[in-house]
Structures are given as structure tokens and as C-alpha cells.
Amino acid sequence: MFECVPGSTQGLGRGGLGRMPLGGGIGTLQNLIDIPSTLVFRNAHIKRRLRSTGLYEANWQNISSLVKKWGSIDYAVDDTRLNRFTFSGANLVVRNDFGDFNDETNTSSLWFGYLGRYKSLLRIQAGYQDCKANQFPTDPTQGIYVMTDEPEISGETQDFNLRASSLRSVFDGVKARDIPGLGATFTASEIVARVRDHTDGSGVAIFQQFISTAAWTIQTTTAYYRPQTDGSEDMRLEDMSAWDLMQKVAESEGFVLLVNRTGGLEFRNRDARTTTAAFDFRGQGFHPMNIIKAPKEREAINKLYNRFKLKYLQADTTTSYVSAGTTTSVNGTNTSWLFDQREYEMENTWVQNTATAQTVVDGLLTNLGSVRKEAEWDAKMVPQLEAMDRITLSHRSYDVNQGSLWDVMVWDTDRWEVEGQNFDYNLKPYTCLSRRLNLDTFAMTIKGREI
Numbered sequence: 001m002f003e004c005v006p007g008s009t010q011g012l013g014r015g016g017l018g019r020m021p022l023g024g025g026i027g028t029l030q031n032l033i034d035i036p037s038t039l040v041f042r043n044a045h046i047k048r049r050l051r052s053t054g055l056y057e058a059n060w061q062n063i064s065s066l067v068k069k070w071g072s073i074d075y076a077v078d079d080t081r082l083n084r085f086t087f088s089g090a091n092l093v094v095r096n097d098f099g100d101f102n103d104e105t106n107t108s109s110l111w112f113g114y115l116g117r118y119k120s121l122l123r124i125q126a127g128y129q130d131c132k133a134n135q136f137p138t139d140p141t142q143g144i145y146v147m148t149d150e151p152e153i154s155g156e157t158q159d160f161n162l163r164a165s166s167l168r169s170v171f172d173g174v175k176a177r178d179i180p181g182l183g184a185t186f187t188a189s190e191i192v193a194r195v196r197d198h199t200d201g202s203g204v205a206i207f208q209q210f211i212s213t214a215a216w217t218i219q220t221t222t223a224y225y226r227p228q229t230d231g232s233e234d235m236r237l238e239d240m241s242a243w244d245l246m247q248k249v250a251e252s253e254g255f256v257l258l259v260n261r262t263g264g265l266e267f268r269n270r271d272a273r274t275t276t277a278a279f280d281f282r283g284q285g286f287h288p289m290n291i292i293k294a295p296k297e298r299e300a301i302n303k304l305y306n307r308f309k310l311k312y313l314q315a316d317t318t319t320s321y322v323s324a325g326t327t328t329s330v331n332g333t334n335t336s337w338l339f340d341q342r343e344y345e346m347e348n349t350w351v352q353n354t355a356t357a358q359t360v361v362d363g364l365l366t367n368l369g370s371v372r373k374e375a376e377w378d379a380k381m382v383p384q385l386e387a388m389d390r391i392t393l394s395h396r397s398y399d400v401n402q403g404s405l406w407d408v409m410v411w412d413t414d415r416w417e418v419e420g421q422n423f424d425y426n427l428k429p430y431t432c433l434s435r436r437l438n439l440d441t442f443a444m445t446i447k448g449r450e451i
Helices: 029-034 188-196 242-253 335-339 354-368
Strands: 003-005 019-021 039-047 067-069 072-077 085-087 090-095 121-129 141-146 159-166 216-218 256-259 265-268 279-282 291-299 307-311 321-325 343-347 373-380 390-396 424-438 443-450
Touching: 029 121, 072 141, 072 256, 085 256, 090 121, 188 216, 188 242, 188 265, 242 256, 242 354, 291 390, 307 354, 321 354, 373 390, 390 443
Parallel strands: 003 019, 216 265, 279 390, 307 343
Antiparallel strands: 039 121, 067 090, 072 085, 072 424, 090 159, 121 141, 141 159, 256 265, 291 373, 307 321, 373 443, 390 424, 424 443
């Protein structure tokens, strides 16, 4: 680990040696990440449900000392399919030597006197720590989960596999048909707000037991929809979960729907959160480096759609569809000629009129109708990073700045400029699509789409 030295300033600047001032500490998350060796912390907490009311207890219970293996967690947007959010859940291995994780009938269990382990909440935190035990970031939460998988205890090792799912699972467990008033006409943002405020009929909010009102970010939309209990097979509320309902209107708006690292729900457009970068990733040729493995890059042709087709009327006739996109013509700017015609088909019979339907497909074509490059790299853990954050990448396949070429080049034979330039990026901007965090090694795999 690093050395804390009274009065030292090493480690504070670019290329520091990892020695930290004992008196004042480091004080910034960026400096702690830049130092080659830094103190880290990991916490795990649970919340149980009270037997008397079924509500969650007020405070988190710390189980960090019982964790043997932390595993990896990740979440992503567009990682497997356009407009789809994925969250891996969590899988901790914890000690059960004294029966802490037995069921609620066992007096040694943490759940004795409470409702069972199923649907308990799990919070995982991780970050960096300076010499004065200040922890960074301010909110180090890396995910909040629900224990919905079947508990498993090993008789050989006395271990308990604590498996938990993403908070999106609580929306999968409630049918959209049970949310009252959805037969009227609403904007997409009003539909999401109705999901947020859904109660059990006695005035007790259901989803706000997991995600507080303040943790919902709902971007205002203007197009109107009328959900229906009948209609086409894939559009009936009868067959949809609350998550399916929100996902459907997000798709129509060209929005993303995700649960962020601190356990909040976001319904928002696809723009990066800010115009300034949340973090600068630096690799070879840039110091101090925080990239562990050199990037790889590809043209994300599989996420190119140059034609969008939306069925917005129930009748299967030519007038039931609107579309936007290109037709194939042989020239150097036509994406259908360059990459073939790639059509994204949708069906949403909740759209209220032709003009709104056309606006939907036009907006999708604007956002997704061109090829964007995607890059992936491994880096030191950046605990504050969120999906859809703006980030930058700096990396050179080689670097000769301020470096000697003595005994490297052969005079009048070698030509440095043709030696290879796979990457020569200086603060290239990306939107973060996914973050995969290994809690045991404190390394991250980042995937970004160029802006």
C-alpha cells in the first residue's frame, strides 16, 4: 500500500509515487485514483422487512465482516439490444459459521423476528480512502439489490451464497393492469409518474418502498399515448409488467430506462448527463495512467438503424404504419448502400395520431441513423461513474513525446510515422454505455460510444 508521509506532497500531482500527506490527506477522488497504490473499502448492508407491518426497517445493517468473496457487478445500456437496460445483480459469498444467514425460524439468524430473507434489500458500497479515513466518493453506493434468488447454504464450507437481483425486478413483479387510471390519455413521462406513485389501495406506495420519490428522474415528454386493455397481442396492459409498460413508452420516445448505481430510476433521453466529462481515462502516453488494458474499438454496425417503421394502428393495412429512413442509392453518403438497409420495427398502438407517430420515428432516425464507434477498455475502479455519463479517452499506441529515440530508430531506414497508429486519441469524447466492476480486484471494464 502507499506510505503516508508527514508534509509530503508526493502523490498529489501528475506522476506521483503514491506517498500521501499524513496531516491533510489527499482530499480528492481524482488524486486517489491517480496514485499507483491506494487504500480501498467495500461495504455490504442489508435491510429486512418488519414482521408487524411488512415495511423495511429504517436503518441498514452492516454485514461487511461476513463477506468472503465480493464478485462482480455490472449494468449497461444497449449492451445486448438497443434501448434495453441490463443489470447483473450481485452474488456474494458470506460466512455462515454461526447461522447468521439461516432462515427466520433459527434464533441465530439475522432474520429471526423479521420476515424471511426473500425480498430483503442488499446495498453494496465501494471506493477509496485517504490517510485520514475520509472515504470517496460522497455516495459510494455501487448498487442496491433485492434478494429474490433461492438461498443456498453449503454444508461443507459453511458458506452462504447471497444472490440478489436488480431493483428492476420489483417492477417485473407487478402487473401494469393493476395500476389504476391508465385507460386515459397521458404523456410518456406522466405514465412513468403513475407507476412511481402506484399504491396498494390503502395509500401505501409500492415502488417507493424500494426507490424514494426523490430518486426518480423523469424527463418531461409531450407526445400522448392511451394504454389499453385490449388491442394487439403485445400491447395489452393485461400481459405487461410495470417495467414492460415503462420500457414501451421509453422505446417510443427514443429514451433509456435504467436503475442507476445508487438505486434511483431514470427515464431520460440518450444525451450524456453533462457537457463536461465525468472522468478522463488515460492510457499509454498520458500520465498519470489509469487504464490497465489497452482499448479495443469497433464500428457498432449492429446498432445502426437507417430505417424505422412503426405500426401505430391496430388494423394491418398500409396506412397503419409510418416510417423514416433512407432507401438504397449508390453513392458514398447513403448508409443503406454503405451498410445495407437496417430496419428497426416497432409496434405501439397507444400513439394518438399520425403526426405523433411520425415524430417518433423521425427522432429515432436522428439519434440512431449513423454509425458510431464503440471502444472498450479496462481501468482502475472509478466508483462515481454512471451509465450515460460523458467520459473521455486518451491513449496512444506509441508515444515519443519528450522521449529519446536513441537505439530505437535506425537512421535513414526506419520511418516512425508508419510504425503503427492504432490509437492516437487525446480526450476523445464518449458516452459510457456500461461499467463492469470487479469488487475483488477493484478494476473496471468500460464500454463507451463516441459522441
